[in-house]
Every structure is written in C-alpha cells, then in structure tokens.
Amino acid sequence: xxxxxxxxxxxxxxGEDAVIxxxxxxALYSVHWYRQKHxxxxxxxxILLKGGEQKGHDKISASFNEKKQQSSLYLTASQLSYSGTYxxxxxxxxxxxxxxxxxxxxxxxxxxxxx
Amino acid sequence: GAVVSQHPSRVICxxxxxxxxxxxxxxxxxxxxxxYRQFPKQSLMLMATSNEGSKATYxxxxxxxxxxxxxxxxxxxxLTVTSAHPEDxxxxxxxxxxxxxxxxxxxxxxxxxxx
Numbered sequence: 001x002x003x004x005x006x007x008x009x010x011x012x013x014x015g016e017d018a019v020i021x022x023x024x025x026x027a028l029y030s031v032h033w034y035r036q037k038h039x040x041x042x043x044x045x046x047i048l049l050k051g052g053e054q055k056g057h058d059k060i061s062a063s064f065n066e067k068k069q070q071s072s073l074y075l076t077a078s079q080l081s082y083s084g085t086y087x088x089x090x091x092x093x094x095x096x097x098x099x100x101x102x103x104x105x106x107x108x109x110x111x112x113x114x115x
Numbered sequence: 116g117a118v119v120s121q122h123p124s125r126v127i128c129x130x131x132x133x134x135x136x137x138x139x140x141x142x143x144x145x146x147x148x149x150x151y152r153q154f155p156k157q158s159l160m161l162m163a164t165s166n167e168g169s170k171a172t173y174x175x176x177x178x179x180x181x182x183x184x185x186x187x188x189x190x191x192x193x194l195t196v197t198s199a200h201p202e203d204x205x206x207x208x209x210x211x212x213x214x215x216x217x218x219x220x221x222x223x224x225x226x227x228x229x230x
Contacts, residue, residue, distance in 0.1 A: 040224070042208070044218060105160065107158050108158055
C-alpha cells in the first residue's frame, strides 16, 4: 500500500523549519527517506527500523512512532540546498510478521526554499 | 563518499530493440542493488532487488522476462529492457546498498526513450 505523505508542497524562507509526514495504515518494517532535485536521481537520507526511533543530525532528522505506522522528517533552519522533492519509501511487515514486503514510495512532498 | 555509476546516461532506441543499463558501485562492494523506474512527475517505483550471485526479486507487476537483471559481481548489476516499446520510456535508477554504512547510494539514472 502506498504511504501517504503530507503536505504535498511547502514553501519556506531560508532559516525556517519544515516537517514532512509519512503514514501507513499498516505497521511497517522500515521507512526510508529520500530527496530528489529536479532532473536528478534521488539521494538517500536515512532509514528507520525501530519503533520510537529518532535519527539524523541537528538540521535533518526523522522519527518513527512507536506503532511503526508514521514517520516524520524534520528540516531545521532550512537552507536553499534543501529544496527538492522528498519521498518516503515504506516496507510493510509481512503477514507472517517476520520480514518485509517490497518498498513502496509516497507521492512526494515538494519543498521550495526561498532566500 | 561512495559512488555509484550508471551507463549510459541517456539512450534512444527503436521499438523492438533491447537496451542494457549498467550499474556499478565504484568504491565499495554491493551485495544488494536496487532498480527503480520513475515516470515524469511521478514517484519512484521499485522494480526489483538484485542480489549478487542469485536471481533478482521482482516487484509485483514487473515482468521478469522483459526486464532482465544480472548481478554477476559485487560491483556490477545490469538491467536489460528486452524488446523495448514506447511505454518503457522512463528514467531508470539503480542504487547500491553499502551494508557497512547502512546506506543506499543512487546512480545518476538513465533516461530511456523508445521511439
């Protein structure tokens, strides 16, 4: 099932913060975050595997909730270089509860940072 | 940082011909590589997971006889689009998993146009 990303688009001024959400109706094995600039291949940002996990550094970090159905990407004090489309990719837990089903991507969140 | 290359970067071919795309990890060994497809203004779609020395795992809806994947070495995976048709025109992206760093590195992508 395709994860739901929100918002669809956001426009910020340099230095402002942004939060991008990714949610699933089913418990997830993992969440992957990517950033893609127009015309380029995506860049992998991070993967979250554990419920309650928080990962990343000061400027770009992400969380995975305890239920493992929702993840948020946090962009702090945004820079012009953060502009692009952010995708989350999710792997659902197999019905047997062991491993993961294939990776499915959300529709993306367009982030525009203005000077 | 780790680098993944793709060749060719762009290819135009006639309908019915086959096209081979190479994905190489240049400075690390990748037991696992991924192949994605992205249509204009759409999200990434995982096509298959390629494991060195074994058969690729294809996502639902991806024809394994049409998209042949070979991962013959720890640094090279190839995707061959057989008997390409105009609807196969897309941006094909590979990524390689560096297990030591728990990071996925993307190739720059290959733009395929089938006339």
